[in-house]
Amino acid sequence: MVLAPNVFLGYRIYMSFLITVPPILLLALGLTLVIAAGEIDLSFPSVIAFSGFLFAYLFKTYELTWLALLAALAGGALIGFVNGILVAGIGVPSIIATLAMQFFWGGITTVLSGGLSYNIRAVKETALWEVFVGRIGVLPVQSLWVLALAIFLWFLLNRHRFGEHLLFIGDSAKVARVVGIPVNRERIKLFTLMGVLAAFAAVLLTLENKNFFNTQGQGFLLIALAAVFIGGTSIFGGQGSIVGSFFGAFIIVMIEAGLVASGIQGFWVRAVVGLVFIGAVIFHLLVENPGRLAALRRLLRRDG
Amino acid sequence: MVLAPNVFLGYRIYMSFLITVPPILLLALGLTLVIAAGEIDLSFPSVIAFSGFLFAYLFKTYELTWLALLAALAGGALIGFVNGILVAGIGVPSIIATLAMQFFWGGITTVLSGGLSYNIRAVKETALWEVFVGRIGVLPVQSLWVLALAIFLWFLLNRHRFGEHLLFIGDSAKVARVVGIPVNRERIKLFTLMGVLAAFAAVLLTLENKNFFNTQGQGFLLIALAAVFIGGTSIFGGQGSIVGSFFGAFIIVMIEAGLVASGIQGFWVRAVVGLVFIGAVIFHLLVENPGRLAALRRLLRRDG
Amino acid sequence: QSSDKPLGDGMVMYMQMGGNAGDGATLARTTGARDAAKAFGLQLIEQYSAWQPETMLNHFREGMAASPACIGIMGHPGSDAFADLVDEAREAGIVVTSGNAPLTELYNKHQAGGFGYAGVDLFTGGYITGKSMADQGLQKGDKALVYGLLSEAERGQSTLGLKTALEEAGVTVDYLEISPEVNSDSSLVVPILAAYLANNPDVKAIGTQHGGVTAFIPKALEDSGKKPGDVVVGGIDLAPATIDGLEEGWISTVLDQQLYLQGFLPVTQCVLSAKYGFTGLFTNTGSGTVTPKTIGALVPLIEKGIR
Amino acid sequence: MSGSEYRDVVRLENIQMHYGNVQALSDINFAVGRNEIVGLIGDNGAGKSTLIKIMTGVERPTAGNLYIRDKKVDWEGYSVGRAHELRFETVYQEKSLGEKQPLWRNFFVGRQITNRLGFIKVKQQKQIANDVLLNQIGFRGAGIDADSPVAQLSGGERQGVAIGRAMHFDSDLIVLDEPTVALAITEVRKVLDFVRGIKESGRACVYIEHNLAHVHELADRLVVLDRGRVVREIHKGEMSLAELTSALIDLQHAKVETAEAGS
């Protein structure tokens, strides 16, 4: 950012972030809850494709708008629910279950769409478009939606019974059972919620692009996860930072753009992204616990 | 397999698997140890690229063979060691550290190679080639190497002090410390070992293809992880099945080849892979614990 | 000698399709190959490699193990990587033919055995796009961004061609590499290009040979406050969004590889060579660009995944 | 609820429990009366914890029936949450606190004070938790309050929190699995007083404890488990502490002998 002042002084670049970040942010927020509960969801890229397809198909074929939105959300809920059943009901570890489901639903989307992408330019004329991805002045409306959702999810995680249950489940599922939390039902709810959030991200993305791409969502896997981790949510569960993920999503999107704007040469960008990523996380850790550096020095001599 | 008998009755397809599987198997074996210790490594795709580059570059430019092999292994060890320092020394959770390092080393490889691929057909004339990827009759030699390594790693995990330490660390790092295991040093060793195994996979791959591709390895991420999980190693650490990963690697490679050969339409393959994957894991679970199905039924009424 | 049975009856062909089932740079090839397979009555087995060269090599090995009549390969791994494998396949009597990226050495060696090529010369394709951009009003000394995949040796050729053509026209070229995330999900390109445009307000042209990226350039321009025609844009492939871009004037020129032919022709080559021993044909499937003026007629076909 | 008519707060009938090949409980019958303190004693591994886990909804037995307030309860619908609703409160032997969570959450988890939408009244919860910590449990440790995460507590402090929680939710049946473990003398006294208080306020308690002096003094009835079976019931006053102790030691010797004879 420091390297390219003229870029980051203009408002336009921020408006562009306010368009790109919302879908990623939605995913990151959902993942924050999932990870806080000690689980993981890798199936969301396929929700982005599947729900995006449902929406675009219903709009293009039947000119449905609000119903298409509902169908897309229901599709996401279905995928999430299936994940939940696999994880909570059958006991498949979530990393495996959701990975398999990513394959499955991604494949189903390709089959259903016949591999085609859809152009839904006409959607721009609908009220739906104005409500979700229109502009207030220069401000993209979707940024307000995700802001509201972020606040809601903060309260859900930190102030609601459901969120507390997730935190305890992530802390120790055994303890959670013993204190009377209906562990499995909460897990099913959690995955379903994640599916709905991903589906909403899919709709925002499809509306904004006015196009459904058969492969949409696949590039979001690492980015959304990285946003959560950069934000300081621990992979070990029992703790999740909605605020951290909020900023994490912006940071991860801005890193590459910032590097590009700063004029770093093509091939270097990715290596520098890796460095910035690890640097941010280490900075986090050291701020929280300055003893680490000493520990590191000690380690290289003899281990504790 | 049932669907394409003519393909799977011939010996040739198996010889082809004995070429395709070894690099994936090496990765899966290494990951089994890593996951048994409660960690994860996502950086190996970049080791495949980086070490492959070192090997190909040194061979092409200086006609080094054994030294090029050594350099490639050393490169893998370096990446693994850095991972270890980040995880054990600084305390970055391994999923984040290795993800960032995947970006970083992948980027570095692109920078170093200038984005070029290298053709090293001349390597076929070297003793190195014969020793590692030659043929004994129709049998690819690399299959013997990985078989030997699999046996060695089985003993390392199940019968060696180091393996026992990994199992305890994966079970609970706190307990491991308290019983006197040098947790962090063992973790560094573990990641270094994983780096070396991935580097060896890189060399086998590069030798067999007689080419270094700048993007090589990226397709292995999910496949190698899936092999480990299909093999029954638990994501929760404290337990790892080398034998399971061994068969898992074959199964994962054969699933797709089998589906393709069976003439299933291209679009369906991905969806069916997902189904077979989840089916295999669930089958595993139900065989181990037949009570699950009852639990599932119960769940849908009221939660325990 | 003809009979009631179609020409390819009883033949099996393994064919590498490129990326992932249904992605923009792959779909029309699949459609073409399927149509040809239906027409000739042969059994087509599709292999998708996510553009990974080492996967293409493995797919070849697996295909060879099934002893099919023919194998259609992608050129990405290069002649050297394929050389021994193709030799082996030829010895086993399997016809091999290629597409998308030329394997000149193998073509020269095995042409007599039916080794053909259907595709553009990647460098030339890029070069044509660059020329076409230069023709749309770029001046000496203008600044252009080339956004490509030089890190992938074969696919990078088209980027190189693009860059060369622009440089020959006296344009100053900035180069940016496409990251794997953008490669698999092009919507992520928008903020990156927006940032570039903000930092380089004087840029006169953007060129890419990535189909997904092409489709999103109009959005990036719009978000950056540009008007259609402010920046000369050259791209590739006719995704629905790209057509929009052309129609609205955001995109100035697009290379049409005619991917359908890259599917149809290798199957044809296979049947003809396996049945009648014809030699390999070298077909350039695309030397033309589509501009806002010529797009109209193509739209209906594109929506069916043909063009 | 406690006003309705019933004889036993809880009754288990012909309970069997297998863990894989291990038979932890065989054919157990066990009941707790309305205003009764039942001491459950027996060797390590006798099955005491397993029994109370079944009783309070943590585990589901392989066979057997459960009656609560004389009404048969379906296992399908039974869980720890349900037991809470039925006014059963338990201090488990295994850890039952979320390590990373602050005390105020641990205190109320599963029984949060919420508004109608399920949002937690944090202030109120903290206040009550602080009150219980300071006044009922009597923590004076450096810097421990409702916001401290459990991970910072000493072994005894954790045990104290678990018991304080049970004390607070004043229930009809209180199940204590070795509650005085890890507690210092004064705290032990508090727990014993608490158990006496249960009796006085007309409620029931199941009390597991290896310290015979404690159970002997408090329990109305002692149930002795041995290798998954109820081998003896002893009513208050039937035996002196010394007699009880030697009876139990005899039991163990007998066991060793039969085991040796059997092998």
Add this chain to the structure above:
Amino acid sequence: MSGSEYRDVVRLENIQMHYGNVQALSDINFAVGRNEIVGLIGDNGAGKSTLIKIMTGVERPTAGNLYIRDKKVDWEGYSVGRAHELRFETVYQEKSLGEKQPLWRNFFVGRQITNRLGFIKVKQQKQIANDVLLNQIGFRGAGIDADSPVAQLSGGERQGVAIGRAMHFDSDLIVLDEPTVALAITEVRKVLDFVRGIKESGRACVYIEHNLAHVHELADRLVVLDRGRVVREIHKGEMSLAELTSALIDLQHAKVETAEAGS
């Protein structure tokens, strides 16, 4: 090794321990003589476990020195593994068994019997582990042997394994943090006999226990910790059990009063 000349097995000097803002220990001096059994007592959260964790290499103090057999030890090189090498053996209050691992691994982990290449002699380890389980600890539980994973054990059985392990590696200093917790009567007796045996065989022991009857009987010297400080040392015979008990209770009352006066 035990033949060499030294006065104290271990000595801690001016130990400070902060956890963030919490000061768990302030300026502790604590030594254990060659053939001495030291009882460490005090309230919950007084700092007993913290002190022995520092002594045995689990935690590193914020300040202070460590002397082992009168030689100063550098904290940098000190760890649980090192303490084992120096023949210190500890039973910690927190769990110290790998849940998913079989008992034979838990028994020897960190001190495996291996060949020169580091490969474990499994048969030998299992044999010894089985022997200790059956004969020394005296498990008679259904189906518990060297191959059982810890997750299957009852609370007391786990404690038994941890102590059995400490008994087996016959060391110069044995540190026991509430070892009788969760054990049944006969097992408790075994532990007490074990501690007596330590003394008889000329070795040393630090013994933390809330049951004053036990420590009072066994310890040569009692050290009383209170809120991170050593507040009292009591030598054998100096006080009767009853005096000791009331002294400790007085101490706590005094504490409450100063705390209240201070606030």
